[in-house]
Amino acid sequence: MTTIKDIARLSGYSIGTVSRVINNHPDVSEAARIKVEQVIREQNFQPNSNAKQLKQQSNSAITIIVKGYENMFFEGILERVQAILRDSGEDVAVAFLDEYSNEVQTAIQLCAARKPKGFIFLGGNLEFFKQDGHKIDVPCVLLTNTAKDLELTNLSSYSTNDEEAGYTVIDYLIRQGHSKVGIIGGSASRIGSQIGFRRMKGCLDAFAEHGLFFDEKTQYQPSRFSMAGGYESTQKLLKKNPEITAIFAIGDTIAIGAMRAIKDMGLSIPEDISVIGYDGIESGRYTIPRLSTIHQDTELLARKGVEDLLLRINYSHPITHEDINYTMVEGESVAKPRKRKEIRGR
Amino acid sequence: MTTIKDIARLSGYSIGTVSRVINNHPDVSEAARIKVEQVIREQNFQPNSNAKQLKQQSNSAITIIVKGYENMFFEGILERVQAILRDSGEDVAVAFLDEYSNEVQTAIQLCAARKPKGFIFLGGNLEFFKQDGHKIDVPCVLLTNTAKDLELTNLSSYSTNDEEAGYTVIDYLIRQGHSKVGIIGGSASRIGSQIGFRRMKGCLDAFAEHGLFFDEKTQYQPSRFSMAGGYESTQKLLKKNPEITAIFAIGDTIAIGAMRAIKDMGLSIPEDISVIGYDGIESGRYTIPRLSTIHQDTELLARKGVEDLLLRINYSHPITHEDINYTMVEGESVAKPRKRKEIRGR
DNA sequence: CTGAAAGCGCTTACAG
DNA sequence: CTGAAAGCGCTTACAG
Numbered sequence: 262m263t264t265i266k267d268i269a270r271l272s273g274y275s276i277g278t279v280s281r282v283i284n285n286h287p288d289v290s291e292a293a294r295i296k297v298e299q300v301i302r303e304q305n306f307q308p309n310s311n312a313k314q315l316k317q318q319s320n321s322a323i324t325i326i327v328k329g330y331e332n333m334f335f336e337g338i339l340e341r342v343q344a345i346l347r348d349s350g351e352d353v354a355v356a357f358l359d360e361y362s363n364e365v366q367t368a369i370q371l372c373a374a375r376k377p378k379g380f381i382f383l384g385g386n387l388e389f390f391k392q393d394g395h396k397i398d399v400p401c402v403l404l405t406n407t408a409k410d411l412e413l414t415n416l417s418s419y420s421t422n423d424e425e426a427g428y429t430v431i432d433y434l435i436r437q438g439h440s441k442v443g444i445i446g447g448s449a450s451r452i453g454s455q456i457g458f459r460r461m462k463g464c465l466d467a468f469a470e471h472g473l474f475f476d477e478k479t480q481y482q483p484s485r486f487s488m489a490g491g492y493e494s495t496q497k498l499l500k501k502n503p504e505i506t507a508i509f510a511i512g513d514t515i516a517i518g519a520m521r522a523i524k525d526m527g528l529s530i531p532e533d534i535s536v537i538g539y540d541g542i543e544s545g546r547y548t549i550p551r552l553s554t555i556h557q558d559t560e561l562l563a564r565k566g567v568e569d570l571l572l573r574i575n576y577s578h579p580i581t582h583e584d585i586n587y588t589m590v591e592g593e594s595v596a597k598p599r600k601r602k603e604i605r606g607r
Numbered sequence: 608m609t610t611i612k613d614i615a616r617l618s619g620y621s622i623g624t625v626s627r628v629i630n631n632h633p634d635v636s637e638a639a640r641i642k643v644e645q646v647i648r649e650q651n652f653q654p655n656s657n658a659k660q661l662k663q664q665s666n667s668a669i670t671i672i673v674k675g676y677e678n679m680f681f682e683g684i685l686e687r688v689q690a691i692l693r694d695s696g697e698d699v700a701v702a703f704l705d706e707y708s709n710e711v712q713t714a715i716q717l718c719a720a721r722k723p724k725g726f727i728f729l730g731g732n733l734e735f736f737k738q739d740g741h742k743i744d745v746p747c748v749l750l751t752n753t754a755k756d757l758e759l760t761n762l763s764s765y766s767t768n769d770e771e772a773g774y775t776v777i778d779y780l781i782r783q784g785h786s787k788v789g790i791i792g793g794s795a796s797r798i799g800s801q802i803g804f805r806r807m808k809g810c811l812d813a814f815a816e817h818g819l820f821f822d823e824k825t826q827y828q829p830s831r832f833s834m835a836g837g838y839e840s841t842q843k844l845l846k847k848n849p850e851i852t853a854i855f856a857i858g859d860t861i862a863i864g865a866m867r868a869i870k871d872m873g874l875s876i877p878e879d880i881s882v883i884g885y886d887g888i889e890s891g892r893y894t895i896p897r898l899s900t901i902h903q904d905t906e907l908l909a910r911k912g913v914e915d916l917l918l919r920i921n922y923s924h925p926i927t928h929e930d931i932n933y934t935m936v937e938g939e940s941v942a943k944p945r946k947r948k949e950i951r952g953r
Numbered sequence: 954c955t956g957a958a959a960g961c962g963c964t965t966a967c968a969g
Numbered sequence: 970c971t972g973a974a975a976g977c978g979c980t981t982a983c984a985g
Contacts (some may be wrong), residue, residue, distance in 0.1 A: 274955080275956045276956090277957075290955085307716075311979090312978035313979055355700075520893075528846045612963065622963080623974095657963090664967085692973055
């Protein structure tokens with residue numbers, strides 16, 4: 262294995278100078294730089310990152326913490342984040358966690374073990390951040406949920422304005438003529454820290470504005486963030502409330518499970534029951550019928566998040582909390598409710 | 608930050624002894640072990656992995672190389688592999704690569720840069736391995752494709768018997784009454800190194816056995832491994848050959864795109880065109896209609912692959928090439944072909 | 954602009 | 970069974 266020592270010997274300079282060339286320090290002569298760079302190229306030399314990081318104290322790779330398995334929405338963002346980081350020459354580690362586990366605790370442990378340069382959280386429970394977020398001593402970015410009410414000094418966040426989007430969805434469904442709307446997804450305990458809560462808040466505002474009462478008992482069903490979760494919760498919801506004509510699934514993955522459940526109950530979408538999702542994942546564009554949804558700009562989410570983190574890792578850059586635009590995508594899964602027994606053309 | 612030096616001071620032993628306790632060396636007295644472990648617990652000490660790896664020369668985390676974006680099949684395996692590795696206390700790095708890029712080249716570069724303990728490849732082009740596989744000087748495992756014909760000494764592989772499964776699919780479709788079967792997926796160049804080729808080989812055998820001619824020109828269409836790829840290739844295929852009554856998509860992701868394309872052409876599944884996929888991803892259980900497919904045992908694939916790699920990283924264990932069982936899952940996307948204009952009940 | 958040297962936190966022969 | 974010491978490959982004041 263070739264080391265910096267070999268490069269020093271081969272180039273005729275000291276290892277100190279070689280190191281300076283590698284790290285783009287300004288005070289190196291043109292001649293030295295050229296010669297050293299040439300030898301490095303010839304030898305195809307790559308500095309040992311362990312030694313480098315050991316010296317620099319700032320240890321291991323940027324770590325992405327993904328909350329939840331089988332979450333196609335996060336997987337899409339993950340791929341983007343990873344690609345951008347890679348293009349920036351940064352190493353990336355990934356940890357998948359259960360949807361309900363404590364990501365902050367995991368981050369703290371990882372900090373002690375290998376002090377990553379920084380964290381990117383794909384999803385996160387604000388409650389955990391409120392409790393222990395200050396114990397993470399490297400820059401962090403939270404994606405898809407906002408941390409703006411948290412007063413943490415090391416956590417930026419980029420997310421869709423969930424409250425507004427939730428309002429938009431319900432307002433849309435009501436304007437389509439639905440008065441019995443069901444909502445599935447999110448955690449049963451409405452502790453205000455889960456992402457579902459903000460969406461729900463917007464929904465409630467919309468119901469209120471239209472003078473409609475939303476009965477959480479019969480119109481809401483918690484669900485894991487998965488197709489299986491959506492399937493199950495839809496069955497439960499429709500069983501306890503057969504009058505529902507539209508379902509808002511708080512994630513596309515959940516919505517896909519919901520559609521399958523509706524179909525298996527012998528009903529059709531959107532004729533019997535309309536379904537609208539949230540996230541705008543690729544898969545939703547290929548379902549039959551195509552899924553109507555709130556499309557989050559994952560490309561922008563990923564890019565802004567990474568840029569923020571990189572800036573804060575390398576400079577004393579301030580944290581940011583930003584809302585990313587969303588768009589409502591009208592697919593084929595929402596229609597006006599039909600009167601019972603009425604036959605409608607398409 | 609607490610280091611091994613602190614533990615030594617606090618426990619009254621030398622750093623050498625502390626190190627031996629940490630690494631479970633046998634020649635440590637019971638008393639020393641107990642005392643040191645207690646202090647480590649009290650201090651919540653985690654050894655610095657950079658220093659450790661710098662010493663041990665075997666550097667950074669096990670690296671998983673994923674070929675292709677938006678590949679739900681690989682993402683499922685990735686999550687499992689990552690979870691198992693994590694439970695074993697191993698760090699994991701992930702690199703997503705384009706479906707058509709050279710993963711072996713990437714691995715060689717990563718070796719030079721940070722010498723990972725080992726690689727797990729999710730998908731791989733045998734041609735690349737044949738050329739440069741020997742240049743990767745750490746243990747490797749290839750998942751979902753076999754390397755048994757390659758004569759490499761550092762590469763194990765676990766995969767489904769693609770040839771047999773391909774045969775099974777076509778045999779099944781023919782027995783259902785389909786004689787005009789289309790196949791989509793894989794690379795256009797049949798270089799024999801792509802995974803598609805082995806599946807195709809089995810398909811051709813089945814056609815031959817049933818005395819049917821398969822015209823590659825009009826019955827085959829290459830496709831990227833994505834929903835968009837499946838959508839596009841299905842359109843092309845059905846345009847150039849309207850007689851096709853069944854499509855075998857060489858991956859479920861492709862199949863989902865195919866179903867949507869068929870639907871958009873005003874045809875229905877399976878009445879007009881049957882579709883069968885390959886992989887057995889979660890999503891296929893929620894499509895409308897449910898996707899018939901070859902289910903690969905990803906859980907086993909992941910577990911065997913990781914165990915193999917760990918064994919070879921830590922001991923001089925031989926490489927293995929193993930076929931993992933598959934099962935055919937009958938969903939709702941395949942039916943007998945109907946005569947033109949005939950009306951069939953369900 | 955450059956080199957010599959200390960030191961990052963750990964592991965591991967070596968000697969006892 | 971244990972300690973003292975060398976050394977992994979690098980960075981960075983320090984001195985010139």
